[in-house]
Amino acid sequence: MRFLSHAALLVALVVGAAARAEDLPATAETAPEPVPTPSELTPPLVRPYLIERIVITGGRRTRESEIRHRLLVKEGDVLDEEKVLLSRLRLGQLGWFSRVETHVERGSTRGRVVLFFTLTERNTLVISDLAFGSTGPQPIYAGFGLTEQNFLGLGMAVSGTFVYGGSPVDRPADPARFAFRASFYDPELPVLKEIPPLVLGLTFLGLRGEEITCNTSDCAELDGHFGGAPRLRYSRVGGEVTLGVRGPFERFMAGYRGEWLRAESMTGSVPSGPAPYLRDGNSFLSALTATYDRDTRNDIFFPTEGSRVTGQLVFSSRALGSDYDYSRYLLQVERAFPIGADALRIQTALGAVQGDAPFFDRFYPADFSYFTVGPALGRALELNFSPDSRYDALLAMAGAEYGIPLWSSGSFFHRGYLALGARWLWSAARAGVGRTHASKIPVSGDVALRFDTPVGMFNASVGYFLDDFL
16 A cells, blocks of 8 residues: 655745835925835835844744844845845745745834844644555555754754564565664854855665565566565665755755665575666765755745756766766756646656666656556655566656645644646666556556645645555
8 A cells, every 4th residue: 555644844835925015104394205115116216225124023933043044135235125025935935934924114214224024933843754555565664754944943954764664574584674864954054254154964874675576577476475576685874965055045065975785685486587786795885966956936835936946966986985886867847837826836857877876776667656557656765665676777757736725724734735636757777678667657647635734744645545456
C-alpha cells in the first residue's frame, strides 16, 4: 500500500494584504503633505519620501534582528514600492508567519515616513514527513519527520526524519531496513563585516536497505513468495556540507559530499537479473555538489503566481578520492498562473547521469509520477520497498495541476484546496535504448485534497491509493 498520508516540509505559506497608507488629519492653516501609498511613489515625484523608522510588531518568538536581515529596505532609504512588496513576500516565504501586512504613517517632519511591518506568527515546529504502507516484499513500513523552521528564534532550521521497515518478508533473520536523515540550515552565517552573511547547510544520512534483483521487475517467477528473491543488500553512511550565498529570492550553494558504502549480492531460489549498480564490498563516494534555487512564488501552499527554478549538479571523480566517476544533472521548473480564485501550476523536470553513478544517484521513475501501472512504487527516504529495482540515467517529466480553493479559515485546518493533476513521464537506462517501462503507461493523474494545519501541510491523494491496485 502506498503512503496513506504524506506530508511535506512546511515552508512559507501566506503573504499579507497589499500595502496601504493611513489617512492623516490636516488643519486649514498648515495642511501637511499627504503621505502616499507605495503605489503612488512612482516618478515623477516632487519630493522623495525617506523612511525615518521601520517598526516591526508581532514577532515575539523571533529576534527582531533576524527579521530586519531579511528586509530589502532600511531606515534612511527612499520609500520604494517594489522593495516593500518584495520584503513582504520574502517574510511570507519563511514559514514563520501566517500573515504579513505593511502600511506607512507620517514621520516627524515633512518628507519622512514610518514603515510598519505587522506580523502574525505561526507554529514553526511542523511534521515534514509521514509515511505508512505495505508491499509484497515488505509487510509494513512507516516513517516520521519533524522540522523546526525557526530554532530558538534564531532563523535556523533543524530537521530529522526516520523510516523503518523491519526484516523483509519470509526472512526474519535478515537485518532490518531503515533510514534516517538529520539536517541543519543557517541562512545568515556571519563571517566578516565586509561581506554579506553566508548560507550554511549540514546533512547526515544513515541507511540500510535491500534491492530485489529478479529476472523480471515484478518477480513473477516467485508467485508472490519474495523470501526466495535474489537481492542486493547495502548500507550508506555519510553526509554533506554546503556553503553559499543568497539574494532576495535565490540562493547558490556549493558543497562536498562523502559516503561510506557497503554492498553484498545475495543469491535466491531463482536466477538473478541485473542488479542496481554499486561496487561489491566496501567503497567510498566523494563528490562536489552545486545547487541553484530561485523561488518567487507568492505562496508555497497554494501558489497563484510566481515560479521556482532548481538546478542541481553532482560531480564525483577518482581525483577527489572517490571510487565512482560520474556527473549528475537535474533541472526542475514550476510556474503558477492565476485563473480567477483558482490556480494552474505547470511542472517540468529534466535529468541526466553520465558515468558509473551508484544506483541511488540515478533516477527512480516512480518518484516523479503520481502512480505507476506495474510493480514500481515511490521510495520512502530513498528506501525502495517494491520489487522493482530499475534506475535510469535519463529523465523527462511534464505536468500540470489545477487548484480549486475550498476554504481559507478554520481553527485547525487553516486552508484547503482540491488539486487535479496530470503528468507525463519518460525515462531510459541510457540514450538510444527506448523508454523504461517502469509504468505500462507514461501518463498518470491525481485528485487530491490538500490542507494546511498548524503542524504541517497534508495531502490525501487518490494517486497514492491507485498504486495498490495497478
